[in-house]
Amino acid sequence: MGEDHWFSEGQKEQDPWDLDEKSQGSNGQSPGKGFQGPRRFWLKVEEEKRVMFLDGVPFRFWEHNWKDDEGRWSEFEPCHVRNSLGKECVLDGIKAVSMYHVGMFSIIDFSQFQGTKHIFQFDRRLYPAKMGGTKKPGTLQKLKRLKDKYGQLAGCVFDIYRTGAMSPKVGDEFTLVERVDPKDFPKYIEKMRQEFNGRPSEEHLKFHPWEPIDYRKVIKPRSLHELKGLLGIVSSGSQEEPEEPVSDFEY
Numbered sequence: 140m141g142e143d144h145w146f147s148e149g150q151k152e153q154d155p156w157d158l159d160e161k162s163q164g165s166n167g168q169s170p171g172k173g174f175q176g177p178r179r180f181w182l183k184v185e186e187e188k189r190v191m192f193l194d195g196v197p198f199r200f201w202e203h204n205w206k207d208d209e210g211r212w213s214e215f216e217p218c219h220v221r222n223s224l225g226k227e228c229v230l231d232g233i234k235a236v237s238m239y240h241v242g243m244f245s246i247i248d249f250s251q252f253q254g255t256k257h258i259f260q261f262d263r264r265l266y267p268a269k270m271g272g273t274k275k276p277g278t279l280q281k282l283k284r285l286k287d288k289y290g291q292l293a294g295c296v297f298d299i300y301r302t303g304a305m306s307p308k309v310g311d312e313f314t315l316v317e318r319v320d321p322k323d324f325p326k327y328i329e330k331m332r333q334e335f336n337g338r339p340s341e342e343h344l345k346f347h348p349w350e351p352i353d354y355r356k357v358i359k360p361r362s363l364h365e366l367k368g369l370l371g372i373v374s375s376g377s378q379e380e381p382e383e384p385v386s387d388f389e390y
């Protein structure tokens with residue numbers, strides 16, 4: 140577990156843009172803290188942000204999501220069974236835990252955000268695009284169409300808008316602003332500096348480089364021991380009895 144290549148097991152030969160149900164791997168059923176690395180991009184209702192995609196191929200896996208002890212949906216964990224990380228997934232079958240197939244992208248967020256000390260801008264973020272199903276296609280299927288339309292996603296700058304509370308948190312309206320050849324990113328960064336008061340700085344680029352995130356490094360499956368520590372929160376937040384006992388699993 141936790142090996143460098145955990146995600147790619149069983150998907151080595153697969154086209155990441157093949158969104159047929161069969162391509163989701165494993166048995167195809169439909170999903171926190173502990174996550175360290177770039178933050179996830181999200182939008183408030185009726186908010187719009189400008190972003191650039193840094194990569195054009197989704198990093199795909201099955202993910203669980205559940206509420207933290209403050210009631211926010213901020214806990215994430217790759218499904219150990221469906222991603223072939225282990226024989227057991229202690230999060231399966233718990234009603235308060237959702238599970239879905241997701242494709243991750245790396246983006247630069249061009250929008251400005253006023254923090255307590257300074258303005259954030261050009262931060263690199265994870266962009267989680269859910270696959271969804273035939274009746275309710277997810278953002279990943281939308282991005283595939285945009286990729287087909289524009290040739291590639293890497294270097295595409297979009298204004299992304301979230302239309303409503305039931306719309307995906309990552310937005311549901313994409314307006315293409317411009318396309319930049321990834322080879323020309325250095326020139327483009329220079330152009331941004333002229334427009335945005337010296338941002339992004341060289342220092343900022345060290346922490347938020349304009350290159351795809353190394354997903355295998357930042358999306359690290361937790362050990363069963365760590366998950367066990369979190370399960371008290373999960374089961375107490377559940378409306379219903381968990382379908383299977385969660386306290387007596389083996390390491």
Ligand SMILES: [Zn+2]
Pocket residue numbers: 203217218219220221228229230231
């Ligand atoms: Zn699972």
